[in-house]
Amino acid sequence: MLAENLGVRYLVRYHRNEVTLRETFVRMLPGRRTPAKWRGEFWSLTGVNLVAYPGEIVGIVGENGAGKTTLLKALAGICGADTGRVVVRGRVGCLMSFGVGFRPNLSGRENVYLNGTLLGLTKREIDQRIEEIGAFSELGDFFEAQVRTYSAGMKGRLGFSIAIHIQPDVLLLDEVLTVGDASFRAKAGTIVERFRTEDKTVIIASHNMPMLRQRCTRCVWLERGTVRMEGDPREVTEAYAEYARGDGAEE
Amino acid sequence: MSVAPQSVRIIEGDSPFAHLQRLLGRRDTVRYLVTSQLKAGQRDKVLGHLWNLLDPLLYMLVYFFVFGVLFGQGRGRSVDFMLYIISGVLTWRFFDASINQCVMCVRSNRGLIQEINFPKSVFPVAVCLARLYDFCWGLVVLLLVLLVTGHFPGINVLWLPFLVAILVAFAMGLGFLAAYVGAFFADTQNVMTVALRLWFYTSPIFYHVSGPNALEPLTKHPNIKAIYMSNPMACIMEGVRDVTLNSRPPDLEYTVYAASVALATLIVGFCVFTRGEGKFAKYV
Numbered sequence: 001m002l003a004e005n006l007g008v009r010y011l012v013r014y015h016r017n018e019v020t021l022r023e024t025f026v027r028m029l030p031g032r033r034t035p036a037k038w039r040g041e042f043w044s045l046t047g048v049n050l051v052a053y054p055g056e057i058v059g060i061v062g063e064n065g066a067g068k069t070t071l072l073k074a075l076a077g078i079c080g081a082d083t084g085r086v087v088v089r090g091r092v093g094c095l096m097s098f099g100v101g102f103r104p105n106l107s108g109r110e111n112v113y114l115n116g117t118l119l120g121l122t123k124r125e126i127d128q129r130i131e132e133i134g135a136f137s138e139l140g141d142f143f144e145a146q147v148r149t150y151s152a153g154m155k156g157r158l159g160f161s162i163a164i165h166i167q168p169d170v171l172l173l174d175e176v177l178t179v180g181d182a183s184f185r186a187k188a189g190t191i192v193e194r195f196r197t198e199d200k201t202v203i204i205a206s207h208n209m210p211m212l213r214q215r216c217t218r219c220v221w222l223e224r225g226t227v228r229m230e231g232d233p234r235e236v237t238e239a240y241a242e243y244a245r246g247d248g249a250e251e
Numbered sequence: 252m253s254v255a256p257q258s259v260r261i262i263e264g265d266s267p268f269a270h271l272q273r274l275l276g277r278r279d280t281v282r283y284l285v286t287s288q289l290k291a292g293q294r295d296k297v298l299g300h301l302w303n304l305l306d307p308l309l310y311m312l313v314y315f316f317v318f319g320v321l322f323g324q325g326r327g328r329s330v331d332f333m334l335y336i337i338s339g340v341l342t343w344r345f346f347d348a349s350i351n352q353c354v355m356c357v358r359s360n361r362g363l364i365q366e367i368n369f370p371k372s373v374f375p376v377a378v379c380l381a382r383l384y385d386f387c388w389g390l391v392v393l394l395l396v397l398l399v400t401g402h403f404p405g406i407n408v409l410w411l412p413f414l415v416a417i418l419v420a421f422a423m424g425l426g427f428l429a430a431y432v433g434a435f436f437a438d439t440q441n442v443m444t445v446a447l448r449l450w451f452y453t454s455p456i457f458y459h460v461s462g463p464n465a466l467e468p469l470t471k472h473p474n475i476k477a478i479y480m481s482n483p484m485a486c487i488m489e490g491v492r493d494v495t496l497n498s499r500p501p502d503l504e505y506t507v508y509a510a511s512v513a514l515a516t517l518i519v520g521f522c523v524f525t526r527g528e529g530k531f532a533k534y535v
Contacts, residue, residue: 073365078365078367105287105290110287117277118280118363123279
């Protein structure tokens, strides 16, 4: 199947802090100009253009707060775009963090069903994959135990298992390949490689430069919500590393 | 770009119809959410599923104790009035629990909302259906109690599913609105608690609105009664009592009125809620 991120261009208005009823009422008063502080507009991404074709592994680098996670969320459709639009051909699999969305009172198996249907699978599709997901996550008997008894790493493995087994055409990963123990990391790495050979698209946001250099076919450097540099992974990561060093030295 | 290839997904502001279609495509999700809510409540309990029956039964006993024994209304019109209160309280409990849980349903699922893209409208729907499950058990207990006390509801009890459907539509519509506002303002919960309390006392639960024992202002002024019955919950409760306790069909005028208000609320609520679909992930 074909996976393509055609022209992506949007601005995201993000995180309006400390909005209370009082402020809302005050803002509604006629003739009252809202102070900029209260409007609290923050454009996490401004006019980002990004195209990713099947068979590509795109790495996204940038400082904390540069908009990496927001970009992934907008690509996944979790955040609506405030300007521009996102077009994705095919199914998007998205792994943002380690199992935040799991229900602690349900077993691993039940959570797979819940998350799977939320991700857009039908019950039958999950029935077919459930054993595979359980095996891949290496949870063993804990697969039937309530998720509240899991360690952070176990939740992460289960989350990653679900994300890859929905057979997405576009896989979005945020920092996940750098966490988890060494053997699981290696396994995750081979999965990403398999996605590339199967002509699917993977987009990884990470601070792990060696991993990005090794895995990616292209890199994008985000800074304050815009693309600062795009191109060969080696060139981009080196330029970014140099910039980060220079930044540190100045302070 | 007006004609998009079939499998292309465009994330943009969509019409309520598109949202409805997406929601209907997630019936499996709703089912798992409902069962997960019900299971989460039962799993660790010693008595497990028995609580489905025990809970409404014990609830009824509390009201029987308070009003029958403490307030001494147990003798005169006794059992009838007990059943009157119990049917009202059961109906109210479904409504109250649905709205209260809807207020927080977007916030309490923050983790999922920030991780996965899916129609958020599954949450209010799942909340209301889970509460409906409890409510149905309550109705079963009520009907059993009716049989035990010698009240045979008769053929008119067949109206009951219809009245319950009106109630669910109304609760779900308000639930959508409450969930939307609750997602953006944490204060909503406090406001709703007070509002629901007021609503509770202005609904016919502890007093009669018609017949010889009706509340005095309601019998004296027809206008006041008309205003009082503009509360859809009053219409629904009276209807539920008619078809169970009184073995007669529900008042047509009230029922049609309640049904239209419920439908309008559901449509407006859903449309408002869908406006927030893309925004929830940013603000919760």
